[in-house]
Amino acid sequence: MDFSFAKSSLIRFRASANSFLSQYEPVILLLAPLLTLLVARVLQSFLDAVREKGFKQTFVAFFMSSIKLVPGVNKYIEAEKQKVVDKMQSGVKSKREGWWTELPRAGLGVGVIEKLKEEKGKDVVWQGKCSGTVYIGGSEAEGHFSLINEACSMFAHTNPLHLDIFQSVARFEAEVIAMTAALLGNKEKASGGQVCGNMTSGGTESILLAVKSSRDYMRNKRGITRPEMIIPVSAHSAYDKAAQYFNIKLWRVPVDKEFRADVKAIKKYINRNTVLIVGSAPGFPHGIIDPIQELGELALSHGMCLHVDLCLGGFVLPFAKKLGYPIPPFDFSVQGVTSISVDVHKYGLAPKGTSVVLYRNREIRKHQFVAVTEWSGGLYVSPTVAGSRPGGLIAGAWAALMSLGQEGYLENTKAIMEVSESIQKGLVLFPMFLPPLF
Structure with missing residues (x-):
């Protein structure tokens, strides 16, 4: 060829x-x-x-x-x-037929109560059946709600922004903060006994304020002007919101095989601009307590802030510990913890819109405040995101804590932990009900 x-x-x-x-x-x-x-x-x-x-x-x-x-x-x-986004902005637009779009020509007077009852009747029957939405159910709920409603109604027109006028709600707020702080390690020697804070509208605002205070505290302490914070992927989305609001670079790092914050992974991201690391007790996605003790040691060794999200566990873990359950360290008894958020409107059984943000001392908390001295309207000082706040909710939270007391919370926690143990035993006996991890 x-x-x-x-x-x-x-x-x-x-x-x-x-x-x-x-x-x-x-x-x-x-x-x-x-x-x-x-x-x-x-x-x-x-x-x-x-x-x-x-x-x-x-x-x-x-x-x-x-x-x-x-x-x-x-x-x-x-x-x-x-x-x-459009759906959130428009709300339930498809259901708006018959809605009021302007003031009625003649007021309804007391007849408005019937309208309220009519609309409330359209709500889903949630009592005891909406986990993560309402934190009390059963026969005792009706009496507790009546008590809270009366307290809120009695102080509905009060505003703690005006301390000199509404001295009652100012005292209620101070006492709710003190009682919550006592639950979370303020009485222990390691905390220094200087824990302080404010009430807020919910866990998100508590987290926002803790992040803002940590940022400004670290700027004052170490001159950090390009702040960064490090959180596990299991941490609440409120930290993303805080990062956007306060111009903080956010690092989300993986959790370990047990779904806990990975201390070694967090350590790798620490640099001279790090102002804050975060742990949860427990985290909302998995209900697992992060290694707060190890995170505290890490924060101390690098001279930065550590925030603990106790929004879910704040009114359960202290009582579970008293009941003898093996609860790892989670509060201000851990050296290195600089701030804590805890929702009173979850297992504290207070009215919706009540949370507490706590700080180890006043030196950190002072960075939460906004003071305006050059306004033509006079001196303006506000401790939280909101200016005016509903005193009725503060009174309702105080009423919840005082009406239940330690014995009431111990009883509730005992029931919660027993149900949790029953579920765990059921999953062990019937592993086919366990969801696949991968």
């Missing part, structure tokens, strides 16, 4: 290729090492991420980032996000 034609064609192709490449040889010589370096950096980052987060999580993150590069995909994702 004659291969001369094929051979000559190959020679001509090689000559043409060499001629073509020779024209761009300088460009190739320049780009080749740059591209090699780029590939090496990407590969190194991928391997570092695998070592830190594990192959599965790294691969999922890489896949999600890569798929967004496909034309149209990112646009589709943004469109879906916008739909959610």
Whole structure:
């Protein structure tokens, strides 16, 4: 067989290729090492991420980032996000037929009560059946709600912004804070006995204030002007909100195999701009207590703040500990904890819209306040995000704590822990009901 034609064609192709490449040889010589370096950096980052987060999580993150590069995909994702935002902004627009859109010409007077009852009748029957929404159920709920309603109604028109006028709610707030602080380690020697704080509208505001105070405290203490905070992926989304509001760079790090905050992973992200690390007791997604003791040691060793989210466990863990359950350290008894958020409207069984933010001392808390001295309206000082606040809710929270007392909370916690143990035993006996982890 004659291969001369094929051979000559190959020679001509090689000559043409060499001629073509020779024209761009300088460009190739320049780009080749740059591209090699780029590939090496990407590969190194991928391997570092695998070592830190594990192959599965790294691969999922890489896949999600890569798929967004496909034309149209990112646009589709943004469109879906916008739909959610639009839905939140419009509310239940599809159900608005018959809604009032302007004031009635003649007021309804006392007849408005019937309207209120009519609308309330359309709500879902939630009592004892909405976990994470309402934290009391059963036959005792009706009496407790009546008591809280009466307290709120009695102080409905009060405003703790005006301390000189509404001295009653100012005292109620101070006592709710003191009673909560006593539950969370203020009486123990390690805390220094200087724990202080304020009541807020909920866990999100408590977290926002703790983050803001930590940022400003660290700026004053160490001159940090480009603040960063580090949180486990299990931490509440309120920290994302705080990062956006207060211009703080946020690092979310993976949890360990037991879904607890990974102290070693958090340590890797600490730098000279770190103002705050975070732990939860427990975290909302998994109901697991983070290693607060180890996080406290880490915060102390680096001279930064540690916030503990006790919004869910604040009125359970102290009483579970008294009942003899093996509860790890979680409060101001841990050196290094600088602030705590705890919701009174969860297992404190107070009216919705009541939470407490606590600080180890006044030196940290003073950075929470906003004081305006150059306003034409006079001196303005506000301790929380809100200016005017509903004194009725503060009175309702005080009434809840005082009516239940330690014995009431111990009884509630005992019931909670016993049900929890029953569920755990059931899952052990019938493992087919356990959801797959992967």
